[in-house]
Amino acid sequence: MGSSFFIRLLFSIGLLSVSMIAYQLSLMQYLSIVQWYHFAYMVIAIALLGFGGAGTFLAVFRKTLIRKIETLLPLFMALSGIFMPLSIWMSGQPFASFDTYLLFVEQKEVWRLLLFELLFFVPFFFCALAIGMIFIKYTGRIGQLYFSNLAGSGLGGLVAIFLFWTASPGQIPFITGVLAILSSGFILPSKKRHWWIGATSLSVITMLFLVLHSPLRLEVSQYKSLSRTLDLPDTKIETSENSPYGWLQYVSSPVLRYAPGLSLSYTGDIPVTDAIFNNGEWAGAVLNSTEDSEILDHTTSALALEIFQPQNILVLNAGTGIRTQYYSRHGVSQIDNVEPHPLISDFSTETVRFGENVQLYQQDARSFLAESRQQYQLISLPDIGTFGGTAGLQAIQEEYLFTTDSFSMIFDRLEKDGMLILKVWMDYPYRNPLKITASFAETLDKKGINDPAEHLVAVRSWNTITYLLKKNPFSDSEIQAVRDFCDRLSFDPLILPGISSAERSKYNSLEDESLFRLTDQLLSGDRKSLYRTYDFNLRPATDDRPYFSQFLKWKNFSRLQELFGDQSASFFELGYLIVGVTFVQSFLLAIILIILPLFLLKRRMKNKSWTLLYFAGIGIGFMFVEIVLIQRFILFLGHPVYSVAAVISAMLLLSGLGSWLSSNLQMGLGGIQKILLIIVGILVLYTFGLPWVLERGMAQGFGVKVFLSLVFIGLPAFFMGMPFPLGLRYLSEKNEQEVPWAWGINGCFSVLSTSLATILAIEAGFSVLIFLGAVAYLITMSSCFIKRRV
Amino acid sequence: MKISFYILWFFLYFFFFASGQDKYERDRQQMVDRQIEARGITNKATLSAMRKVERHRLVPKEQVKNAYQDRPLPIGHGQTISQPYMVAYMTEIIRPGPGMKVLEIGTGSGYQAAVLAEAVDEVYTIEIIESLGKSAEEKLNKLGYDNIYTKVADGFYGWEEHAPFDAIVVTAASEFIPPPLIEQLKEGGKMVIPVGAPFTTQHLMLVEKKKDGKWKTKNLLPVRFVPFTRN
Known part of the structure; x- marks a missing residue:
């Protein structure tokens, strides 16, 4: 192999990796727009399924694939690129178009979801096949190739964020597709070269044309x-703009x-x-003038201004700014408007300009609370739920603003008589009103207040309840003002x-x-028995289990x-x-696409139990840790996209670095055990220490936070990259025939762990999940003990 | 030979068509017996209307086989045709009878309007989505309802020319009750609003306009959730 070809190969694999990770992140955004955000974790599982399936395919057809590598390698890379937009296009066609909402209404939707997953599996499969073939064919220089793969993957996260700012969601799959096709251009076969150049150029030109003219x-x-x-x-879309925070539309x-x-x-x-609208979901109304906000005088939202005249107000997750306009209209002299989505603020302030009494902050609410030292007379939070109920679609969405940790921070930011x-x-x-009552009662309890009923007021209309929580007990005149307000507008007091x-x-x-x-019982202190x-689950959300809208108790589902x-x-x-459902489906697909084909190999197995325990433990442990880190860093970095990009990129890069270094280490099972012990140690430390560290780091600037993220994600990832290649090497020395099984088992359990991790996080919390990750690595370590003794 | 062939076809056609009609008729009667009457709907006019209206002719083609099932069905545009029991429950609440004039906001499939039309004198129904409104109008005409008046418009303003109404059924509820609708309700009249995300109507809101022009709302629960039954 000439050095020129090898350099081209390095570029090729790097560029392919860039395109694949950028595509993975753009697919998450695409599915959040056309469906709901639940599919982010499904995309991770599908990507892993693609890689697992490709590993099995490679094991079964290894000889044929390597013999024809010169032709097949660029072909698979190009196919991966072509299928990036093609699979999305096909998923929108009538025969395949799936709708989450109808999953439990129409039986055929279950099959459509399966087809949906299979369509998105294709580009990952071809990409992984190409990468796997390179690794097998050029094993001697695996270190550089592996590094190029991981550096490309790390860069892919940044490229995705750049693309979210500069291209529409309908364009990005074509752009990542072009990058994948270009990666094949570096290594075109020498035979029929002109034909290959022509085909590649035509594909690239077609894709570029589609980017510009037909996204x-x-x-x-x-x-x-x-x-x-619509x-x-x-009713029409006046303008649309994309960003890492979501795809925004202004509708008139x-x-x-x-x-x-x-x-x-x-x-x-x-x-x-x-x-x-953000990602197709309602983000807020935009008033045509500040006077229009006066309509709120006739809703329960007017409760606070009805009983006192605050002079400084903090409006958190302010959205389109209606609450800010309302308070501004009532002459409040200082209003801090905090909204994390830059485009929502931009779009809404184009219609109505705020006065000088309003200070705009483009920041996540929790980060603002951590950084700001100011005390407020009134802090306004966004509404919970939607009219008529949410159909439970928010159940697995992290809502860090509605945790007891968050309410506790807000309480500390209130002035003595603040609300x-x-x-x-x-x-x-009843779920939302009861959980919020429980959350307030627990927060007040935490602050040493024995009688929460003295500090809470709630007023009910036919479809809303507005709550006021006051730092000091409500006075008689305030209580009378609440009664007058209710009588005037025909509302009823609840608390x-x-x-x-x-x-x-x-x-x-x-x-x-x-x-x-039930409300009285929650306030009386007898909360635990009601929980x-x-x-339904009424236990208040915490930063460890930030799922405010998760109410289902599985054992009561049949009732x-x-x-x-x-x-x-x-x-x-x-x-x-x-x-x-995705957990069950991905389990079936993993069995069909990864495990069953391995039975075709008909090889003798000498290390069955060890292979199963060792590689299953790694697969589960790695994914559990990855999912916990994504969740923890959402709060820390202020947005899911930043968290997913940071965790995926940093974990791939640092675990790759660990893998690369481990290839130079001559190590037996004893050495592997030591590395596993380090991993278990770090994860146990993270179980108890990471929330504490992140809470203290939240007040830092974004640059410092990114640096801290890289350190805290990179540290375990570096060591977690080592056991897999070390185990594979050990196994290949003992019995090479079992290596494909090791790949398969690892891939299968990784796929399963993605959905399982989400379920465990909801049921038990992040601390338990990361601890279970440590247990999984402990199982891997124990398998080495058993093996050594045998 | 040719004639006997035609006669055979004639008989076969009527045999299958008639048996198909019988099947829907049977399904409909079962629906009323098992899903509606058994759950406590007793109003005679409502039960009679539910037995008459051919629900399978008002749902989209692909949903005909599910027409008499005990659940809401999708009709496109993110809308649903309500569960038969909910339609009966809402109809019973307004106490339908001869001489009544009812306004419906949100025609949707036209099923609720058809049920009301069997039990009251006049039904005025408004749909904001043009394709749904036109399709429902066509189907209701085919079914021969001449006491249903349809219009494609914004339901916010109600139908002032025909006000006041004895009852208003708001099947497409919004975050607020438009003031014109309250005004167009007769004193002593009732307004009923199902509240819930699509496929999930969980409770109903009843607005009663008293004789003195004042009003009161009441939350009604078609499906009563009673906590603590295990204890």
Whole structure:
């Protein structure tokens, strides 16, 4: 092999890796737009499935593939690139178009989901096949090749973020596809070279043409709010812009109106508004003028201003700025408007400009709370839930602003007589209002307040409840002001010091009194028994389990099915059930695509148990740690995209570096055990210490945070990259025939662990999950002990 | 020979067509017996309407086989046709009867309008999505309903020319109740609003406008969730 060819090979594999990771991240964004964000973890599982399937394919057809490598290598790279946009295009065609919302309505959707996964599997499969062939063919120079692969993967995360800022979601798959096709251009075969050059150039030109003139059309689910809004007459998208925070659309309509939970006593006009959508989901209404915000005077949101006149207000996750406009209209002299999404602020402030009393911060709310030392008279939080309920799609979404840790920080930012205000949409059976009451009660408990009922007020309309939490107990005059407010607008108090049973349903009666009874029980201190006995999970969210909207208790699901019917019960927690379905499907696919073909090899197995324990442990441990780190760094870096990009890139790069270094180490099982012990030690330390470190680091600037992220992600990743190649080398020395099985087992368990990790994080929390990761590595270590003794 | 061939076809056609019709008729009666009456709907006008309206002729083609199942069905545009029991429950609540005039906001498939039309004198129904509104109008005309008046418009404003209404059914609820709808409700009239994400109607809101023009809302639970039954 000439040095010129080898250099080209290094470029080729590096560029292919860039394109693959950028594609993986863009696929996550694409699926978040056309469906919901739940598929981010499915994409990781599909990528692993592609790599596992390719490993098995390579093991079965190794001789043929290596013999024809000159032709097949560029072909597979090009196919990987072509299938990047093609698989997305096919997934939007009527025969394949899947809709999350119909998963438990139409049986065929289960098969469509399977087809969906298989379509996205194809580009990963071809890419992994090409990389695997290179590694096998040029084993002698594996170190440099491996480094190029990992450096490319690391760079892929940055390229994805660049593309999110500069290209639309319909263009990005073509761009990553072009990069993959170009990677094949470095290593075209010498035979029929002109034909190859022609075919490659034609593919690239076609893709570039499509990028500019016919990007992929995004077939957004008909149940997403963007699709439903665009069905309204004369409603259109005025402008769209992409960013790592999401794909944003500004929509104008003559029939959209904003008056959430309006009092029925109101008889005036209701303002027509525009709206902003992020990834196809409602991000907020945009008022045409600040005066339009006065409509909030006739909703429960007016509660705070009704009983006191704050002079400085913090508005967290301010969205399109309606709450800020409302407070500004009422003459508040200082308002800090904190919104993490830069485009949402930009789009909404183009329509209505804020006055000089408003200070805009483009920052994640938790980071702002960690950094700011200012005290506020009022802190306003975004609404919880949506009108009519959410169908449980938020169940697995991290909501770090609604954890007890977050409420505790907010409490500390309040002035002595300061208040927190929050609106919750009513649901049935009652979940959101009860969980928020429990969260406030626990927060006050943590602050040493014995009687939370003295510090809480809640007012109910027919469809919303607005809560006020006050640092000091409410005064008699404030309590009277709440009563007057309710009488004037026909609302009913739900929580109020000295409340009577009759005044709780004077204007808006409920069919039974369970909401009142359960609310009182949560405030009375007998919370734990209610958490145990209620059919839904009411335990407040914490930073360790930040799933505020997760209510399902699996053991009660059959009761809900009996009561509400199979179909309706599924919509209590659709998001969580989807994770369960993808777990089962990816398990089946892993068996079919990775494990079953290995039986074709018919080889003698001497180290069956050790191979299973060792490589399954590594597969599970690595993915558990990766998922925990992604979750932990969402809060730390302030956004899921940054977290996913940082964790995937840093883990690939540093674990690759570890693998590369380990290839120079002459090490037996004893040496491997020591490395595994280091990993277990780090993970146990992380179980208890990482949250503490990250909490203290949150107040730092973004640059420092990125540096800290690389250190804390890179440290375990470096060591975690070693056991796999060391184990493979050990196995190949003992019995090379078992190596494909080791690949297969590792791939299969990695695929499974992705969905399993999400389920465990919800049920047990991140600390338990990372601890289980340590246990998995401990099992791998134990298998070495057993092997040595045998 | 040719004539006997035609006669054979004639009989075969009617045999299959009639048996198909019988099947839907049978399914519909079973639906009322098992899903509606058995769950406590007792209003005679409602039960009679539910027995008459051919639900399978108002759902999209691919949903015909599911028409009489105990669940909501997708009808496109992110909309659903409600579960038969919910339609019956909402109809019963407004106490339908002769001489009544009802406004429906959100025609959707046209099924709720058809059920109401069997039990009251006049039904006015408004749909904002043009394709849904036109399709429902066509189907309702084919079914021969001459007491249903349809229009494609923004339901926010109600239908002022025909106000006041004895009852208003808001099947396409929004985050607020438009003030014009309250105004167009007769004193003593009822407005009913199902609340829930698609496929999941979980509770109903009833607005009663009293004789003095004041109102009161009541949350109604078609499916009653009772916590703590295990204890």
